[in-house]
Amino acid sequence: HALAQRARLRYESSDYASAKGDLRQAFSIYSAQATQFTWESGLKGGLAARLHDVGSLLARLQIELGEFEQALQTVESFKNSSLLQLLAQAKTYVRDAQVQQTLNDYRSANAYLQTLQKRLQELPGDTENNEPALDERSRIIEQIEEYTRKADDAWAFVQKRNPRIAKILQIKGISASDIQQEVLHRNQVLLDYLLTEDSVTIFALPKSGKLAVTTAKFPALANEGADDDWITRQVAMLYDPRKAKQNEAGRALYDLLLAPISHVLSEESHLIICPDGALFSVPFDALIDHAGHLVLDKHAISYSSSATMLTYASSGQRNRDTLVAGVSFSKTKLPGEVGIEASQKPSSTLATRNRLTPLPGVHRELESVGKILGAIPRM
Secondary structure (H helix, E strand, O other), rough: HHHHHHHHHHHHHHHHHHHHHHHHHHHHHHHHHHHHHHHHHHOHHHHHHHHHHHHHHHHHHHOOOOOHHHHHHHHHHHHHHHHHHHHOOOOOOOOOHHHHHHHHHHHHHHHHHHHHHHHHHOOOOOOOOOOOHHHHHHHHHHHHOOOOOOOHHHHHHHHOHHHHHHHHHHHHOOOOOHHHHHHOOOOEEEEEEEEEOOOOEEEEEOOOOOOOEEEEEHHHHHHHHOOHHHHHHHHHHHOOOOHHHHHHHHHHHHHHHHHHHHHOOOOOOOEEEEEOOOHOOOHHHHOEOOOOEEEOOOOOOOOOOOHHHHHHHHHOOOOOOOOOOOOOOOOOOOOOOOOOOHHHHOOOOHHOOOOOOOOOOHHHHHHHHHHHHOOOOOO
């Protein structure tokens, strides 16, 4: 916490080099603690907030230094470390008690390695004429080698016994080029958002081309309260029955969240939105551009908690826990369909009361969605 405070003061005084060093160290410590707490008892709220604060400040500093790729990796790291760890420890993925215990051993070894590295850095720089310091350095180095072997052995066991959990834990620090090659398809644009104290930073990554990074300040009115409150108010106005209020909020949110990166988008762009904080409540489909059009009228929109999780979802893993269902009220059943024919339904059914007409292609749509998700059909 002291490192983070000192980094903020140095950042505000434009001592970026020193601030960057402090932030990296604080971020590393918080990340290690977040991983440990997640495995043991769930990520603590206060620690999550500190990780977000330090990570967002580090990303802002990297952006100011022109290190856009590193800033994106920083954002992905702190926005998703807890989610990845929770996925990894879920019973769905870890049923083997020996694997679970080995993962705990791996985590403990890594946590102690970080402590040893910190002790090594705290030793005096000049130890040639300081015999106690030389002995301490040798002892620490021996322990680092020992615990590195323990961590490597544990990880090798996990990879062999449960490759899926190993893959989950390895998806960290992905680069823009990784996302472009492994995740994005033609015309898709990833929009990853980062909320800070007074602004929102947008990482816009098209399928081909360079990563674009833009920071937009919150409107002056937002200074009357927290920025999260301003977003909440705008979202509430989108659901206001008065059309004028809907339009006002839709335009205000568009100006903040999409207008700054409109130069990256085309009429055919499929937007993949990765929100942050209060932005998870924003229906991007309902935003209104400067021509008065709904975003949904011009763009296909998809959502993901993060680029990291999008990468995992695109990794080709089969999903055995997906239920894909649909109803069409068709008069006849196609091969493989399960249901009751319309002619067998009593006159008081929903279909007959509301005069619902059959929906064409439901069976084909279900099959297509199932293939995309890697679901095993149960007909």
